[in-house]
Amino acid sequence: MSSAxxxxxxxxxxxxxxCRRIDKMPIExxxxxxxxxxxxCRLIRTPMLEGKVPWSEVRAAWNPQGLAFQVEVTxxxxxxxxxxYMADASxxxxxxxxxxxxxxxxxxxRFCHRFSAVLVPDKAKRTVGVQFEQKPIHRGLADAxxxxxxSVQARAEKTRGGWRLELFLGASALNGFDPDTNRxxxxxxxxxxxxxxxxxxxxxxxxPIGEDPSLWATLELQD
Numbered sequence: 001m002s003s004a005x006x007x008x009x010x011x012x013x014x015x016x017x018x019c020r021r022i023d024k025m026p027i028e029x030x031x032x033x034x035x036x037x038x039x040x041c042r043l044i045r046t047p048m049l050e051g052k053v054p055w056s057e058v059r060a061a062w063n064p065q066g067l068a069f070q071v072e073v074t075x076x077x078x079x080x081x082x083x084x085y086m087a088d089a090s091x092x093x094x095x096x097x098x099x100x101x102x103x104x105x106x107x108x109x110r111f112c113h114r115f116s117a118v119l120v121p122d123k124a125k126r127t128v129g130v131q132f133e134q135k136p137i138h139r140g141l142a143d144a145x146x147x148x149x150x151s152v153q154a155r156a157e158k159t160r161g162g163w164r165l166e167l168f169l170g171a172s173a174l175n176g177f178d179p180d181t182n183r184x185x186x187x188x189x190x191x192x193x194x195x196x197x198x199x200x201x202x203x204x205x206x207x208p209i210g211e212d213p214s215l216w217a218t219l220e221l222q223d
Contacts, residue, residue, distance in 0.1 A: 092118030098186030099176035147173030
């Protein structure tokens with residue numbers, strides 16, 4: 001078997017994905033939604049490069065107040081699963097952001113962040129909350145400052161055949177976030193469904209995706 005068959009197709013590309021500016025977010029009022037990002041905010045679905053049918057969709061947007069991510073999972077078979085001791089084995093999102101889009105180092109700097117947002121169903125399994133954490137990056141040269149709880153907003157809901165997660169990271173939660181001087185950021189994510197595994201923006205767990213910023217894609221903030 002050739003090496004091309006063993007290496008994910010996303011590895012051969014230096015992905016740069018656009019991120020639209022949406023000024024009216026997070027949503028204020030009693031609508032129940034934190035975000036309502038349009039289809040134009042959808043990020044590339046790289047499992048399709050492997051000939052797979054993706055079961056998750058991630059949308060991203062920005063404004064001067066921060067970054068927003070909206071995840072929707074469909075075709076789910078089992079109930080939402082939460083493991084309080086293993087966040088990356090629970091239904092939810094693992095997110096890595098480098099506000100400097102460093103491409104020439106293999107260890108995280110103080111501008112690199114790891115966020116975990118996993119779903120927590122209530123006892124009756126009718127509604128779902130979000131367990132949000134900021135975690136250190138293994139082997140990092142330095143840790144990003146911890147985000148204050150009030151700088152992050154998260155919301156989740158069950159949908160027909162899946163779930164939706166909405167996350168808004170305020171500018172103060174992102175060390176080095178400065179769209180006036182820098183419009184390129186490093187980005188990687190992992191969407192987890194315990195029944196189906198994980199979907200990634202770039203390469204997956206066969207590579208040190210969680211600790212090597214050079215493997216992350218570039219998120220281009222556009223007006």
